[in-house]
Amino acid sequence: xIVQSMVRNAVLLGxxxxxxxxxxxxxxENTKTRIAENLRQALLANLHELVPPxxxxxxxxxxxxxxxxxxxxxxxxxxxxxxxRKDGTPVAAVLTPVAPDGYNGDIKLMVAIxxxxxxxxxxxxxxxxxxxxxxAIEISKTPWVTSFNGRSLNNPKPAKWHVxxxxxxxxxxxxxxxxxxxxxxxxxxxxxxxMSNRDALFSKGEHKGKPAA
Amino acid sequence: xxxxxYSSIIRDGLWSNNPALVQILGLCPLLAVTxxxxxxxxxxxxxxxxxxxxxxxxxLIRGIVKPEVRIPVFVMVIASFVxxxxxxxxxxxxxxxxxxxxxxxxxxxxxNIIARAEAFASKNTVSKSMVDGIATGLGFTLVLMxxxxxxxxxxxxxxxxxxxxxxxxxxxxMTVTVxxxxxxxxxxILPPGAFLGLGFLIALKxxxxxxxxxxxxxxxxxxxxxxxxx
Numbered sequence: 536x537i538v539q540s541m542v543r544n545a546v547l548l549g550x551x552x553x554x555x556x557x558x559x560x561x562x563x564e565n566t567k568t569r570i571a572e573n574l575r576q577a578l579l580a581n582l583h584e585l586v587p588p589x590x591x592x593x594x595x596x597x598x599x600x601x602x603x604x605x606x607x608x609x610x611x612x613x614x615x616x617x618x619x620r621k622d623g624t625p626v627a628a629v630l631t632p633v634a635p636d637g638y639n640g641d642i643k644l645m646v647a648i649x650x651x652x653x654x655x656x657x658x659x660x661x662x663x664x665x666x667x668x669x670x671a672i673e674i675s676k677t678p679w680v681t682s683f684n685g686r687s688l689n690n691p692k693p694a695k696w697h698v699x700x701x702x703x704x705x706x707x708x709x710x711x712x713x714x715x716x717x718x719x720x721x722x723x724x725x726x727x728x729x730m731s732n733r734d735a736l737f738s739k740g741e742h743k744g745k746p747a748a
Numbered sequence: 749x750x751x752x753x754y755s756s757i758i759r760d761g762l763w764s765n766n767p768a769l770v771q772i773l774g775l776c777p778l779l780a781v782t783x784x785x786x787x788x789x790x791x792x793x794x795x796x797x798x799x800x801x802x803x804x805x806x807x808l809i810r811g812i813v814k815p816e817v818r819i820p821v822f823v824m825v826i827a828s829f830v831x832x833x834x835x836x837x838x839x840x841x842x843x844x845x846x847x848x849x850x851x852x853x854x855x856x857x858x859x860n861i862i863a864r865a866e867a868f869a870s871k872n873t874v875s876k877s878m879v880d881g882i883a884t885g886l887g888f889t890l891v892l893m894x895x896x897x898x899x900x901x902x903x904x905x906x907x908x909x910x911x912x913x914x915x916x917x918x919x920x921x922m923t924v925t926v927x928x929x930x931x932x933x934x935x936x937i938l939p940p941g942a943f944l945g946l947g948f949l950i951a952l953k954x955x956x957x958x959x960x961x962x963x964x965x966x967x968x969x970x971x972x973x974x975x976x977x978x
Contacts, residue, residue: 540814540816543814544814544816544817547812547813547814547817547821548817548820548821548824551821551824551825552824554828555824555825555827555828556828558828558829558832559828559831559832559835562831562832562835562836563835566835566836566838566839569839569840570835570838570839570842573838573839573842574842576842577842577843577846665934666934666937666938667932667934667937668934
């Protein structure tokens with residue numbers, strides 16, 4: 536009697552597990568191409584904000600490699616490097632370094648650097664900074680992050696790659712110095728990483744392009 | 749237990765047994781995502797859809813499922829619906845999905861849903877369970893939106909920002925900037941603002957209930973002693 540009811544319940548649970556899993560599998564089948572396309576479009580939209588689409592003609596999303604350098608890129612995880620080329624000539628690289636020393640944890644950045652080492656643009660992808668203070672690093676809140684545009688390792692001089700309070704050229708925010716300080720540092724380190732690995736970054740991977748010397 | 753009428757089901761879900769204001773269930777998403785109206789609306793709607801689906805399913809199978817295994821079965825039903833809805837939101841409302849993030853899968857743990865399954869759907873007909881799901885879901889959504897509106901208005905000085913995430917590009921006009929050049933009031937956007945806001949809403953509901961009760965009592969008294977003007 537007890538065995539019978541146990542078997543009955545087990546079978547019942549099994550049936551519901553199968554139906555539930557089946558429903559999830561069906562939804563997954565029907566949505567997976569759309570989800571993949573969404574992710575692609577979202578990434579492309581981010582990239583295009585920094586690298587104008589008419590300046591390159593390769594498949595920038597496919598043409599990427601991953602690199603790992605915790606000291607320079609702020610994360611132990613592999614960081615994708617998207618490479619823009621025009622007719623095989625390197626145009627720009629887009630890296631997504633992390634500023635690990637934000638006020639409230641990691642700040643994920645996207646940094647686009649022209650082949651010659653000047654910054655095309657910087658965007659903040661994700662952060663947990665204080666709303667109303669540290670979140671001024673978001674382009675939708677203030678244009679602060681555009682102050683990196685056109686900068687390079689020697690513009691300003693290395694000693695000036697800091698927020699103003701630390702004797703540099705970049706503004707800090709009222710009530711929030713730690714956040715911009717972390718971002719400035721991460722962008723600078725990312726630039727250093729790019730300049731010392733530039734040719735390897737562009738030549739590595741399956742889509743080989745001729746680096747213009 | 750006698751089966752409740754449709755009107756009492758609706759009244760319970762929306763007002764007298766409102767999941768957020770009276771039962772205080774599902775607070776985790778309630779407090780976390782209500783920084784704007786649109787976020788609150790989206791999560792409320794997702795929760796309501798799950799609630800209706802799970803209520804209907806649980807009611808359909810109420811004759812088959814033995815009491816000993818009902819909880820695991822309910823959990824499985826709810827988890828399946830939530831996962832399906834999470835995938836669907838990722839596919840069709842990708843930006844919104846990114847904002848709501850972890851709180852969509854967390855709908856599984858919203859005790860409100862399993863509470864309705866256990867307390868209502870497993871004992872009532874399919875159509876009544878559906879109405880209960882709609883009413884309770886709507887009651888929850890309305891509180892999320894109201895709280896979102898309060899926090900957005902005080903915190904940012906706008907209403908319905910990012911409406912385009914939910915209703916497409918054509919909905920940009922829906923965003924209302926109520927106060928121009930408003931610097932924002934940080935407390936409202938941060939978690940304490942959610943607690944305070946919810947507290948005020950509950951207080952407001954209690955005040956209204958109290959008033960209604962007193963008025964009803966006064967009417968009763970007036971009917972009992974039509975001549976005696978007290």
